[in-house]
Amino acid sequence: MNAKEVGQALTPANPNSSGATVGRRKRLPHPASEFHARRQRLAGALAAREAGALLVWAAPNVRYLSGFTGDNAALLLLPGKAVLFTDPRYAIQAAQQVSCRVKICKGPLVDGVAAAVRSLGAVRIGYDPARMTCAVFQALQSRLPMKASLDPLPAMVEELRMIKSAAELDLIRRSVELNSRAFELALARVLPGMTERDLAAEIEYRMRRLGAEKPSFETIVAGGRRSALPHAQPTAAPLRHGDLVVVDMGAFCDGYASDMTRMLFLGTPGARVKRVYRAVLEAQLAGIDAVRAGVAAFQVDAAARRVLRAYGYDRAFVHSTGHGLGLEIHEPPRLGKRDKTILQPGMAITIEPGVYLEDFGGIRIEDTVEVTATGCKILTPTSKELRVI
Ligand code: ZN
């Protein structure tokens, strides 16, 4: 282990420690100062929807609005105030991380939240049906006072989260760069005979040693025909000479996700591999070319799909061209056929077309980019050529 690795290995695990200077990392702003402003923006959006309160139950949304990183929490947002509900295991952590009021619930969170909601009186309380269980909804509903209502207000926080602040973009860029470094370190150890699981473990080990909290999704390593499974789980199958290998990996770094797919080939690639690779690469470049503020998400998808159609592979492209990422690995917008979201500066999205052929294997190339007024910045520094081993 060299000196740089030692320094990075000692990066504190506290997610609020992103400002810490370790090794050559420079001090970067953290969105901690932004939580209050985010709550205010959301309160404004709530007022426009004539709701008196918003009940936020999803951990990434609670984190976005308060900085709290525990996994059992709810946030009640009212005009001019917010209350975070969590349990006694998180009392110290909440006091350290959160600037709004904190209520520690000794029993189930829903009891504490229900008591607070009851005390609000006649009010329209927004909630996101995609982020609340039926059990929580029913428990709250049964305890509401007369004239109060729980009304669905989907994706209000997700809508704010689509546009990243400068501090968030810095964190995403750092996560993307860390992920690319982990890829190169793991790649240096790939040999025929290594299993898919071995390579996935090596990748995840490298991420953590470089300072990531954890992978942002289950690392995908799939060799040979199994590369045709877009979301393959690594198996004990060895990577063999002549195999095409898909590696799709991402890390959470200070809470923010990265996501990248690259292809390896063990041996000398034949004509078919080269042709499919060229088609996917051209589709990926066409997708990146189409990204610009003011363009609809589906237009980026169409640009990538058009290239694959010209090659005769459009039917083998079985997913959308990309997705937003941030505090979660998959966030809006979705760069699919039907998403009309207009791209805006500050969005962080992936561009990842792929071709999957059962009798051959699959090829996907994925970068993370930041949308700008005139185009996009490609955040992923890793070369896009097929890595021949
Ligand atoms: Zn991916």
Ligand code: ZN
């Ligand atoms: Zn992705």
